[in-house]
Structure formats: C-alpha cells, structure tokens
Amino acid sequence: xxxxxxxxxxxxxxxxxxxxxxxxxxxxxxxxxxxxxxxxxxxxxxxxxxxxxxxxxxxxxxxxxxxxxxxxxxxxxxxxxxxxxxxxxxxxxxxxxxxxxxxxxxxxxxxxxxxxxxxxxxxxxxxxxxxxxxxxxxxxxxxxxxxxxxxxxxxxxxxxxxxxxxxxxxxxxxxxxxxxxxxxxxxxxxxxxxxxxxxxxxxxxxxxxxxxxxxxxxxxxxxxxxxxxxxxxxxxxxxxxxxxxxxxxxxxxxxxxxxxxxxxxxxxxxxxxxxxxxxxxxxxxxxxxxxxxxxxxxxxxxxxxxxxxxxxxxxxxxxxxxxxxxxxxxxxxxxxxxxxxxxxxxxxxxxxxxxxxxxxxxxxxxxxxxxxxxxxxxxxxxxxxxxxxxxxxxxxxxxxxxxxxxxxxxxxxxxxxxxxxxxxxxxxxxxxxxxxxxxxxxxxxxxxxxxxxxxxxxxxxxxxxxxxxxxxxxxxxxxxxxxxxxxxxxxxxxxxxxxxxxxxxxxxxxxxxxxxxxxxxxxxxxxxxxxxxxxxxxxxxxxxxxxxxxxxxxxxxxxxxxxxxxxxxxxxxxxxxxxxxxxxxxxxxxxxxxxxxxxxxxxxxxxxxxxxxxxxxxxxxxxxxxxxxxxxxxxxxxxxxxxxxxxxxxxxxxxxxxxxxxxxxxxxxxxxxxxxxxxxxxxxxxxxxxxxxxxxxxxxxxxxxxxxxxxxxxxxxxxxxxxxxxxxxxxxxxxxxxxxxxxxxxxxxxxxxxxxxxxxxxxxxxxxxxxxxxxxxxxxxxxxxxxxxxxxxxxxxxxxxxxxxxxxxxxxxxxxxxxxxxxxxxxxxxxxxxxxxxxxxxxxxxxxxxxxxxxxxxxxxxxxxxxxxxxxxxxxxxxxxxxxxxxxxxxxxxx
Numbered sequence: 006x007x008x009x010x011x012x013x014x015x016x017x018x019x020x021x022x023x024x025x026x027x028x029x030x031x032x033x034x035x036x037x038x039x040x041x042x043x044x045x046x047x048x049x050x051x052x053x054x055x056x057x058x059x060x061x062x063x064x065x066x067x068x069x070x071x072x073x074x075x076x077x078x079x080x081x082x083x084x085x086x087x088x089x090x091x092x093x094x095x096x097x098x099x100x101x102x103x104x105x106x107x108x109x110x111x112x113x114x115x116x117x118x119x120x121x122x123x124x125x126x127x128x129x130x131x132x133x134x135x136x137x138x139x140x141x142x143x144x145x146x147x148x149x150x151x152x153x154x155x156x157x158x159x160x161x162x163x164x165x166x167x168x169x170x171x172x173x174x175x176x177x178x179x180x181x182x183x184x185x186x187x188x189x190x191x192x193x194x195x196x197x198x199x200x201x202x203x204x205x206x207x208x209x210x211x212x213x214x215x216x217x218x219x220x221x222x223x224x225x226x227x228x229x230x231x232x233x234x235x236x237x238x239x240x241x242x243x244x245x246x247x248x249x250x251x252x253x254x255x256x257x258x259x260x261x262x263x264x265x266x267x268x269x270x271x272x273x274x275x276x277x278x279x280x281x282x283x284x285x286x287x288x289x290x291x292x293x294x295x296x297x298x299x300x301x302x303x304x305x306x307x308x309x310x311x312x313x314x315x316x317x318x319x320x321x322x323x324x325x326x327x328x329x330x331x332x333x334x335x336x337x338x339x340x341x342x343x344x345x346x347x348x349x350x351x352x353x354x355x356x357x358x359x360x361x362x363x364x365x366x367x368x369x370x371x372x373x374x375x376x377x378x379x380x381x382x383x384x385x386x387x388x389x390x391x392x393x394x395x396x397x398x399x400x401x402x403x404x405x406x407x408x409x410x411x412x413x414x415x416x417x418x419x420x421x422x423x424x425x426x427x428x429x430x431x432x433x434x435x436x437x438x439x440x441x442x443x444x445x446x447x448x449x450x451x452x453x454x455x456x457x458x459x460x461x462x463x464x465x466x467x468x469x470x471x472x473x474x475x476x477x478x479x480x481x482x483x484x485x486x487x488x489x490x491x492x493x494x495x496x497x498x499x500x501x502x503x504x505x506x507x508x509x510x511x512x513x514x515x516x517x518x519x520x521x522x523x524x525x526x527x528x529x530x531x532x533x534x535x536x537x538x539x540x541x542x543x544x545x546x547x548x549x550x551x552x553x554x555x556x557x558x559x560x561x562x563x564x565x566x567x568x569x570x571x572x573x574x575x576x577x578x579x580x581x582x583x584x585x586x587x588x589x590x591x592x593x594x595x596x597x598x599x600x601x602x603x604x605x606x607x608x609x610x611x612x613x614x615x616x617x618x619x620x621x622x623x624x625x626x627x628x629x630x631x632x633x634x635x636x637x638x639x640x641x642x643x644x645x646x647x648x649x650x651x652x653x654x655x656x657x658x659x660x661x662x663x664x665x666x667x668x669x670x671x672x673x674x675x676x677x678x679x680x681x682x683x684x685x686x687x688x689x690x691x692x693x694x695x696x697x698x699x700x701x702x703x704x705x706x707x708x709x710x711x712x713x714x715x716x717x718x719x720x721x722x723x724x725x726x727x728x729x730x731x732x733x734x735x736x737x738x739x740x741x742x743x744x745x746x747x748x749x750x751x752x753x754x755x756x757x758x759x760x761x762x763x764x765x766x767x768x769x770x771x772x773x774x775x776x777x778x779x780x781x782x783x784x785x786x787x788x789x790x791x792x793x794x795x796x797x798x799x800x801x802x803x804x805x806x807x808x809x810x811x812x813x814x815x816x817x818x819x820x821x822x823x824x825x826x827x828x829x830x831x832x833x834x835x836x837x838x839x840x841x842x843x844x845x846x847x848x849x850x851x852x853x854x855x856x857x858x859x860x861x862x863x864x865x866x867x868x869x870x871x872x873x874x875x876x877x878x879x880x881x882x883x884x885x886x887x888x889x890x891x892x893x894x895x896x897x898x899x900x
C-alpha cells in the first residue's frame with residue numbers, strides 16, 4: 006500500500022474498488038441481532054425497464070445517507086433492494102423487441118411463449134439498473150434482493166388477493182374505468198395524468214319530444230353523444246323545473262331521453278344542464294347508478310366508434326368528432342362554440358388520451374380499507390416529512406373510488422380466479438380447483454388478466470421480508486422505519502402500502518414518509534427525453550465522482566421541494582472533496598516518517614481531554630463536539646441538507662482553513678512532546694469529521710480512513726465505525742472564545758492589509774486597545790497573529806490617547822486594532838503613484854473646465870448633461886486637492 010494518498014484527487018481510482026470491497030466483505034448485510042435495534046428501509050423498486058436517472062440518484066442517496074448513519078449509530082440497518090416487474094412498461098418493451106426482431110405480435114407467439122420471452126428479457130436487462138445503483142455507493146443488502154414476481158412475492162400477492170376476496174373487499178363487476186386504447190389495458194385513477202389543454206365546448210340543442218324548444222347542453226366530447234341516456238338539471242334550477250320528467254330527442258340519432266333532476270349539475274356552469282353518458286364518464290356513471298339508467302357504450306377499446314354510432318361506426322373517435330359536429334351544425338343543432346382550457350386525462354405510460362368506459366373488471370372496494378389508513382395519519386402513527394403532504398395523502402384517501410386492479414396484459418401476476426367451462430362459475434383459489442362447486446365440472450380456465458403492478462408493490466414492505474410466512478426477518482425488521490419517495494408517487498404507492506400493511510400486518514408499514522421533490526434542470530424545467538435536458542448520473546459520476554454528485558444533490562434540497570441541477574454547485578462539491586483530500590494528505594504526511602511508519606502520538610482516543618492540549622486543540626475539539634450534537638439533531642429531524650452544510654463548514658472552515666494553519670508551527674517545531682499532542686488531535690479531529698461526512702460522501706471518506714493509524718490498512722471499514730457522540734468534557738468554552746477572538750483579529754488585520762494594498766510579506770506592528778477578559782484572551786492569541794497575520798510585534802494600550810497618529814483601524818467587540826501606516830505603505834511606491842494620480846486628475850479637471858467654457862456646448866446641451874459635467878468637475882477638483890495635500894506628507898516620510 007502507498008504511504009500516502011495520491012497527489013491528485015481522482016475518484017475513478019478508488020470508488021469501484023471500495024464498493025467491491027464493501028460488498029465482498031458483507032458489510033451491507035443486516036443481521037438479526039437482538040442486542041441491537043433494527044432500522045429498516047425498503048427501496049422503492051425501480052422498473053426492470055429502467056435506467057438510472059437523476060431522480061433515482063436523489064432518491065437513492067437520501068436512503069443511503071439514512072442507512073449509513075443508522076448503521077454507524079449501532080442499529081442493525083437493513084436497506085432492502087429490489088426491482089419491479091412493471092407490467093405495462095415491460096410488456097411494451099418485449100412486444101417491441103419481438104416485432105422488430107421477428108416481425109410478430111405477442112398473439113402470434115401465444116401466452117406461454119411470450120412469457121418465456123419476457124423472462125428472458127428480465128434476465129438480460131433486469132439487473133442493469135442495480136449495477137448502476139452500485140455506482141452511487143448505495144449500501145443495500147444485496148443478499149436480500151427481491152423482485153416483485155419472484156416466487157415469494159408471487160405467493161404473497163395470491164394470498165392477499167384471496168384474503169381480500171373472502172372478506173368481500175375484491176369483486177368483479179361492470180363499472181367505469183380508465184381505458185388506454187394504445188396500451189390496450191385498464192388503468193387505475195392514479196395512473197392517469199391530468200393536463201390542462203386548450204380545447205372547445207360545443208353547445209347543442211336537444212329538441213323536446215313534444216315539439217317544444219328543448220334544452221341546450223355543452224360538451225367537450227361530442228363523439229360520446231351516441232351514448233347519452235338522459236339530460237340532468239339541478240332540482241333547484243327554476244329554468245328547467247317544467248322540463249323534468251319530460252323527454253328530449255338526441256339530435257340526428259332520434260332516440261328519446263329523459264330530463265332528470267340530480268344534485269350533480271352546477272346551475273352556474275354552462276347552461277346548467279348536463280348530458281348523462283354513464284358508459285363514458287365517471288360522474289355520469291354515478292348519476293346513472295342513482296337513477297337506474299341504461300349504459301350505452303359507443304366507443305370501442307381501440308378508440309374507434311362502435312355500432313351504436315350508426316354510419317360513423319369504425320371511425321377513429323377524433324375523426325368522428327369532426328364529421329359529427331359538421332353534420333350537427335348543418336342540421337341546425339349547433340348553438341355556439343366556446344374556447345376553453347380543459348383537463349385531459351392521459352396514460353402515465355404512453356401519454357395518449359385515455360377513454361373512460363364501462364368495462365367488466367376486478368375491483369378492490371376501498372371504503373373499509375381507506376378508513377384505517379386515514380386514522381393512522383390523523384393519530385400520527387404515520388408521519389409525513391414535510392407534514393404538508395399529509396393533506397395530499399388524506400385528500401386522496403377521502404375521495405378514493407374503488408380500485409380497478411385487473412389489467413389486460415400477459416406480463417404480471419395472473420389473477421387467481423378460475424372459470425368453470427361448463428357453467429361459468431368463478432372460483433378464486435390458490436391453485437386450479439379440482440371440480441366446480443356448482444356443477445361438478447373438472448374443466449377450468451384461469452382469468453386471462455393480470456393484476457395492477459401497484460397491487461403487488463403495495464405489499465413490498467412485508468412481502469419482501471417473507472410474508473405470508475412468519476419469518477424471522479419479518480418479525481425482526483417489520484414495521485420498517487422510513488419510506489423515501491418523490492411526491493409524484495404518493496398516490497401510486499404510499500397510500501396502497503399503508504392500507505395493505507394495516508390490513509395484513511395490523512400496523513402501518515413505516516413510521517415516516519420522507520417526501521422529496523424532483524430534480525429539475527438549471528432553468529427549473531422537468532427533465533425529459535422530449536426536451537433533451539436530461540442529465541445522466543453515470544456520466545456525472547465518471548467525470549466528477551459519485552461523492553460530488555451525492556453531496557451536490559443533498560446540499561441543494563429541502564424536503565418536499567424541487568431542486569435545480571446546476572453545474573457550478575457540482576463543481577463546488579468537487580472542490581470540497583479536493584480540499585478534504587489535500588488536507589488529509591497533509592495530515593498523513595505529518596503522521597508518517599520517511600519509511601511510512603506512523604510517528605508517536607500522545608495518549609489515545611479515549612483520553613484526549615486529559616492530554617496537555619493547547620488552546621487551538623481545545624478549540625477544534627469543541628467545534629467538532631458542538632457540530633456532532635447539531636448534525637445528529639438535524640439528522641433526527643430529516644434535515645439532511647442542513648446537516649451536510651454543517652459538515653462542510655466544519656471541514657472547510659474550521660479544520661482546513663484554521664486548525665491546520667494554527668498547528669503548523671508546532672508540527673515544524675522542536676518540542677517533540679507537543680508534536681505528539683498535535684498529531685493526536687489532528688488525527689482525532691479528522692477521524693470524527695470523516696465519520697460525520699461518511700453518510701454523505703462514503704467513498705472519499707473510506708479511502709482517507711484506510712490511510713489513518715489504527716485502521717489496519719483498510720481492513721476495518723469506516724462504514725462500520727461508530728457515529729460520534731457529543732461529550733460535555735470537550736466543550737472548552739473559554740478556549741473557544743479566545744481562539745475565535747484571535748481569528749476575528751486576524752481577519753481584521755488581513756482586511757486592513759488588503760485595503761492598503763500591502764503585500765502579504767510585509768511585517769506589521771499591531772496596536773490593540775482592549776481590557777478585561779478580552780485582553781487576557783488576546784494575549785493568549787499573540788502567536789496566532791504573528792503566524793497567520795504576519796504581525797512582527799503586538800502592543801497593548803489602555804486608552805485612545807496612546808493610538809499612533811497615522812493608522813488604519815478595525816473595531817471588534819470590546820477590541821480595537823490599529824496598524825500604523827508606516828508599516829502598511831511603501832512610501833516610495835506611494836509617492837510615484839500619487840504623482841501619476843495628480844497628473845491624471847489635473848488632466849480631467851482641465852478637460853471638464855474646457856467643455857464647460859465652450860459656449861456652443863452650454864447653449865445646445867440639455868441642462869441634465871451640463872449638470873452632470875459640473876458634478877464631474879467638482880469631483881475631480883476634490884480628488885485632486887486630496888492628492889495634492891497627501892503628496893507632501895508622503896514626500897516628508899521619504900526624508
């Protein structure tokens with residue numbers, strides 16, 4: 006092994022090596038140790054179709070910080086990884102692959118052969134994202150890695166389905182669902198993204214069947230009119246009271262439909278009358294249920310019009326819309342058209358417009374399941390961080406509709422329902438029934454549909470630990486502690502895990518939901534393929550290292566809020582790593598002799614407060630001690646960004662910029678015993694800071710740690726070291742005050758030197774006016790001023806009468822510092838500068854005077870311009886007078 010760190014910080018040289026060493030040693034594996042408290046996080050399983058993106062990078066880093074921190078605190082910390090089968094996304098990928106390579110459809114292959122290809126695809130690509138996750142430094146327990154369709158998870162899904170079915174909480178029925186005509190499957194409400202788009206409302210007259218004027222209705226989807234079964238008006242709307250109970254005629258179609266009274270229409274919106282199409286609108290469906298109305302479906306699953314549309318049958322829904330509107334207008338039924346912004350539902354996967362339609366599907370009855378999940382949040386058994394997301398969670402649960410869980414796909418958990426081929430009786434069972442309980446037939450076929458992906462991932466916190474079996478892992482690690490997720494999948498996943506966990510395990514699956522925002526580009530735009538503004542985390546890691554990426558992501562967030570990815574922040578994080586690297590290299594160099602052996606150090610880590618410490622030693626130990634308390638408190642409150650910033654300031658400002666500089670004179674001095682103390686404090690401080698930084702920047706801290714004494718050349722990992730604990734014996738309040746007063750004085754003297762443009766090499770004399778405890782503290786800091794402010798001599802005075810005549814000064818708390826100008830200025834250079842300045846200013850005065858003496862200028866120029874020239878003249882004359890007054894004084898100093 007090399008004696009010291011490499012001269013240049015190059016994360017490529019060690020990040021992969023360190024990760025492999027961690028994983029090979031089993032350092033990530035969580036034991037069921039009854040002497041320790043468990044801490045559990047289940048990883049939101051990325052899709053097997055996925056590739057690491059910046060959202061993953063943030064999500065992973067947050068989880069890793071919490072896991073590493075808790076592991077160092079002595080918990081048996083399990084971060085359980087896994088991947089999701091992602092029914093829709095994966096089936097799309099496999100179908101595309103088969104079409105491109107073989108020119109076939111999945112139907113050409115048949116279900117069995119298609120599933121074989123899907124599993125082959127999973128084997129080839131499914132683990133790719135996990136390899137990418139490793140590049141971030143994620144300390145997952147890969148020995149416990151799970152997949153949502155592995156044998157154990159599949160058994161859990163079947164068991165959960167059957168238990169809910171037996172309780173009457175799962176049923177099959179004809180209800181309104183969201184249908185994606187492109188993906189060819191139903192979607193849950195949470196899988197529909199709503200986007201406001203420019204659209205139109207068309208107002209059509211439905212004439213009264215008795216020959217009267219009828220009623221005008223507005224719609225944004227005229228193509229659904231073929232499925233109209235009623236016109237609804239509010240019971241209190243006086244305009245339509247006489248029409249309720251009568252019928253109107255569906256334009257051009259000729260079918261009579263009733264006018265009904267229902268609370269659903271808003272009299273203030275549009276005409277106050279609403280067409281009711283139960284088969285193509287969720288609100289209309291509920292109105293239809295209340296009034297026992299017929300359900301007429303007029304749009305097919307491929308988004309073409311069906312036979313209910315008459316001559317328009319077979320047309321695409323939007324093509325039909327154009328022709329249908331034109332025909333209605335020609336027949337005189339179109340009253341007016343209105344431009345409107347309309348919320349449009351799109352498939353979250355393919356982003357095509359969904360079609361609400363009545364369909365025979367499997368549903369979960371949500372009312373009984375939602376209640377306990379609502380109560381858990383209100384009783385604070387479940388805590389959202391930040392707490393504002395609790396309102397989002399509660400609102401969604403309180404408004405929840407029954408959940409459509411069947412999907413018209415082949416890849417996924419097949420619904421465990423079997424149909425008798427003789428009488429059609431449905432049997433829900435763990436395995437194919439031997440005979441029909443109704444007719445005795447022994448021939449069955451299983452339901453063709455698979456379950457919604459979220460149905461299986463809702464069980465993730467406990468199915469991954471062995472449920473429905475009562476495993477030791479489940480008993481020890483459940484419930485989990487924290488669920489880290491972006492705010493965009495609270496509906497998709499978090500809510501479902503909560504009500505499923507309470508239903509099957511009797512308690513919430515996690516105590517905290519830590520909600521983070523999205524990573525946006527530098528302009529605040531969402532990263533996307535279409536905009537071409539995505540940033541590949543792997544490319545960033547290759548150029549800057551994983552630690553820099555992690556620290557940039559962590560230091561730029563607040564819980565629940567989006568952050569912007571900015572290259573200058575990434576550069577800043579890289580610079581921080583470089584600063585730490587160089588400082589550590591300096592320390593290690595001073596710990597070792599020429600042969601690479603560690604020089605003697607005083608005492609041991611356990612008894613450092615008993616050593617013969619100098620006040621700068623006590624200062625750095627106290628600063629670290631205070632930081633330990635603050636950072637731990639921040640971590641407890643999930644204020645990870647604040648914690649990261651405090652570690653940054655401790656390392657960069659206190660340790661690198663101040664302590665190392667304060668202690669250099671001792672390292673190079675003659676007092677061997679004091680050198681031992683200095684080395685011990687340097688190492689102790691560096692070790693504690695590496696521990697504090699490790700969860701945020703694991704690679705660089707682990708690499709530096711391996712070079713420090715007592716770590717056996719890397720055999721004892723930093724990631725297994727104990728998290729620092731604050732010790733009151735290391736507070737050293739007086740020494741902190743003394744050192745920081747000296748630091749303020751050094752900064753003040755440096756500022757004076759800069760203002761006077763005095764070279765750093767010029768030796769200065771400082772005159773200090775102070776008294777009391779500040780005097781005693783300043784006297785203890787004289788050596789600091791001499792070493793770090795290049796002060797040759799310090800004189801303490803008791804009153805302002807003793808202040809030299811020509812000085813520059815700085816005022817601090819009960820301390821005034823004066824530096825004689827004779828020390829600061831090079832009078833020869835100053836004399837030459839003043840002569841040049843006098844010549845320049847005299848020229849400006851002459852030029853401005855000439856301009857103002859010009860009669861043409863004064864006569865023609867605006868008064869504003871003339872006034873500005875007069876102001877310039879006054880300024881130049883004043884500056885010239887001061888220079889002329891200063892010149893003789895400087896000349897006198899030259900003798």
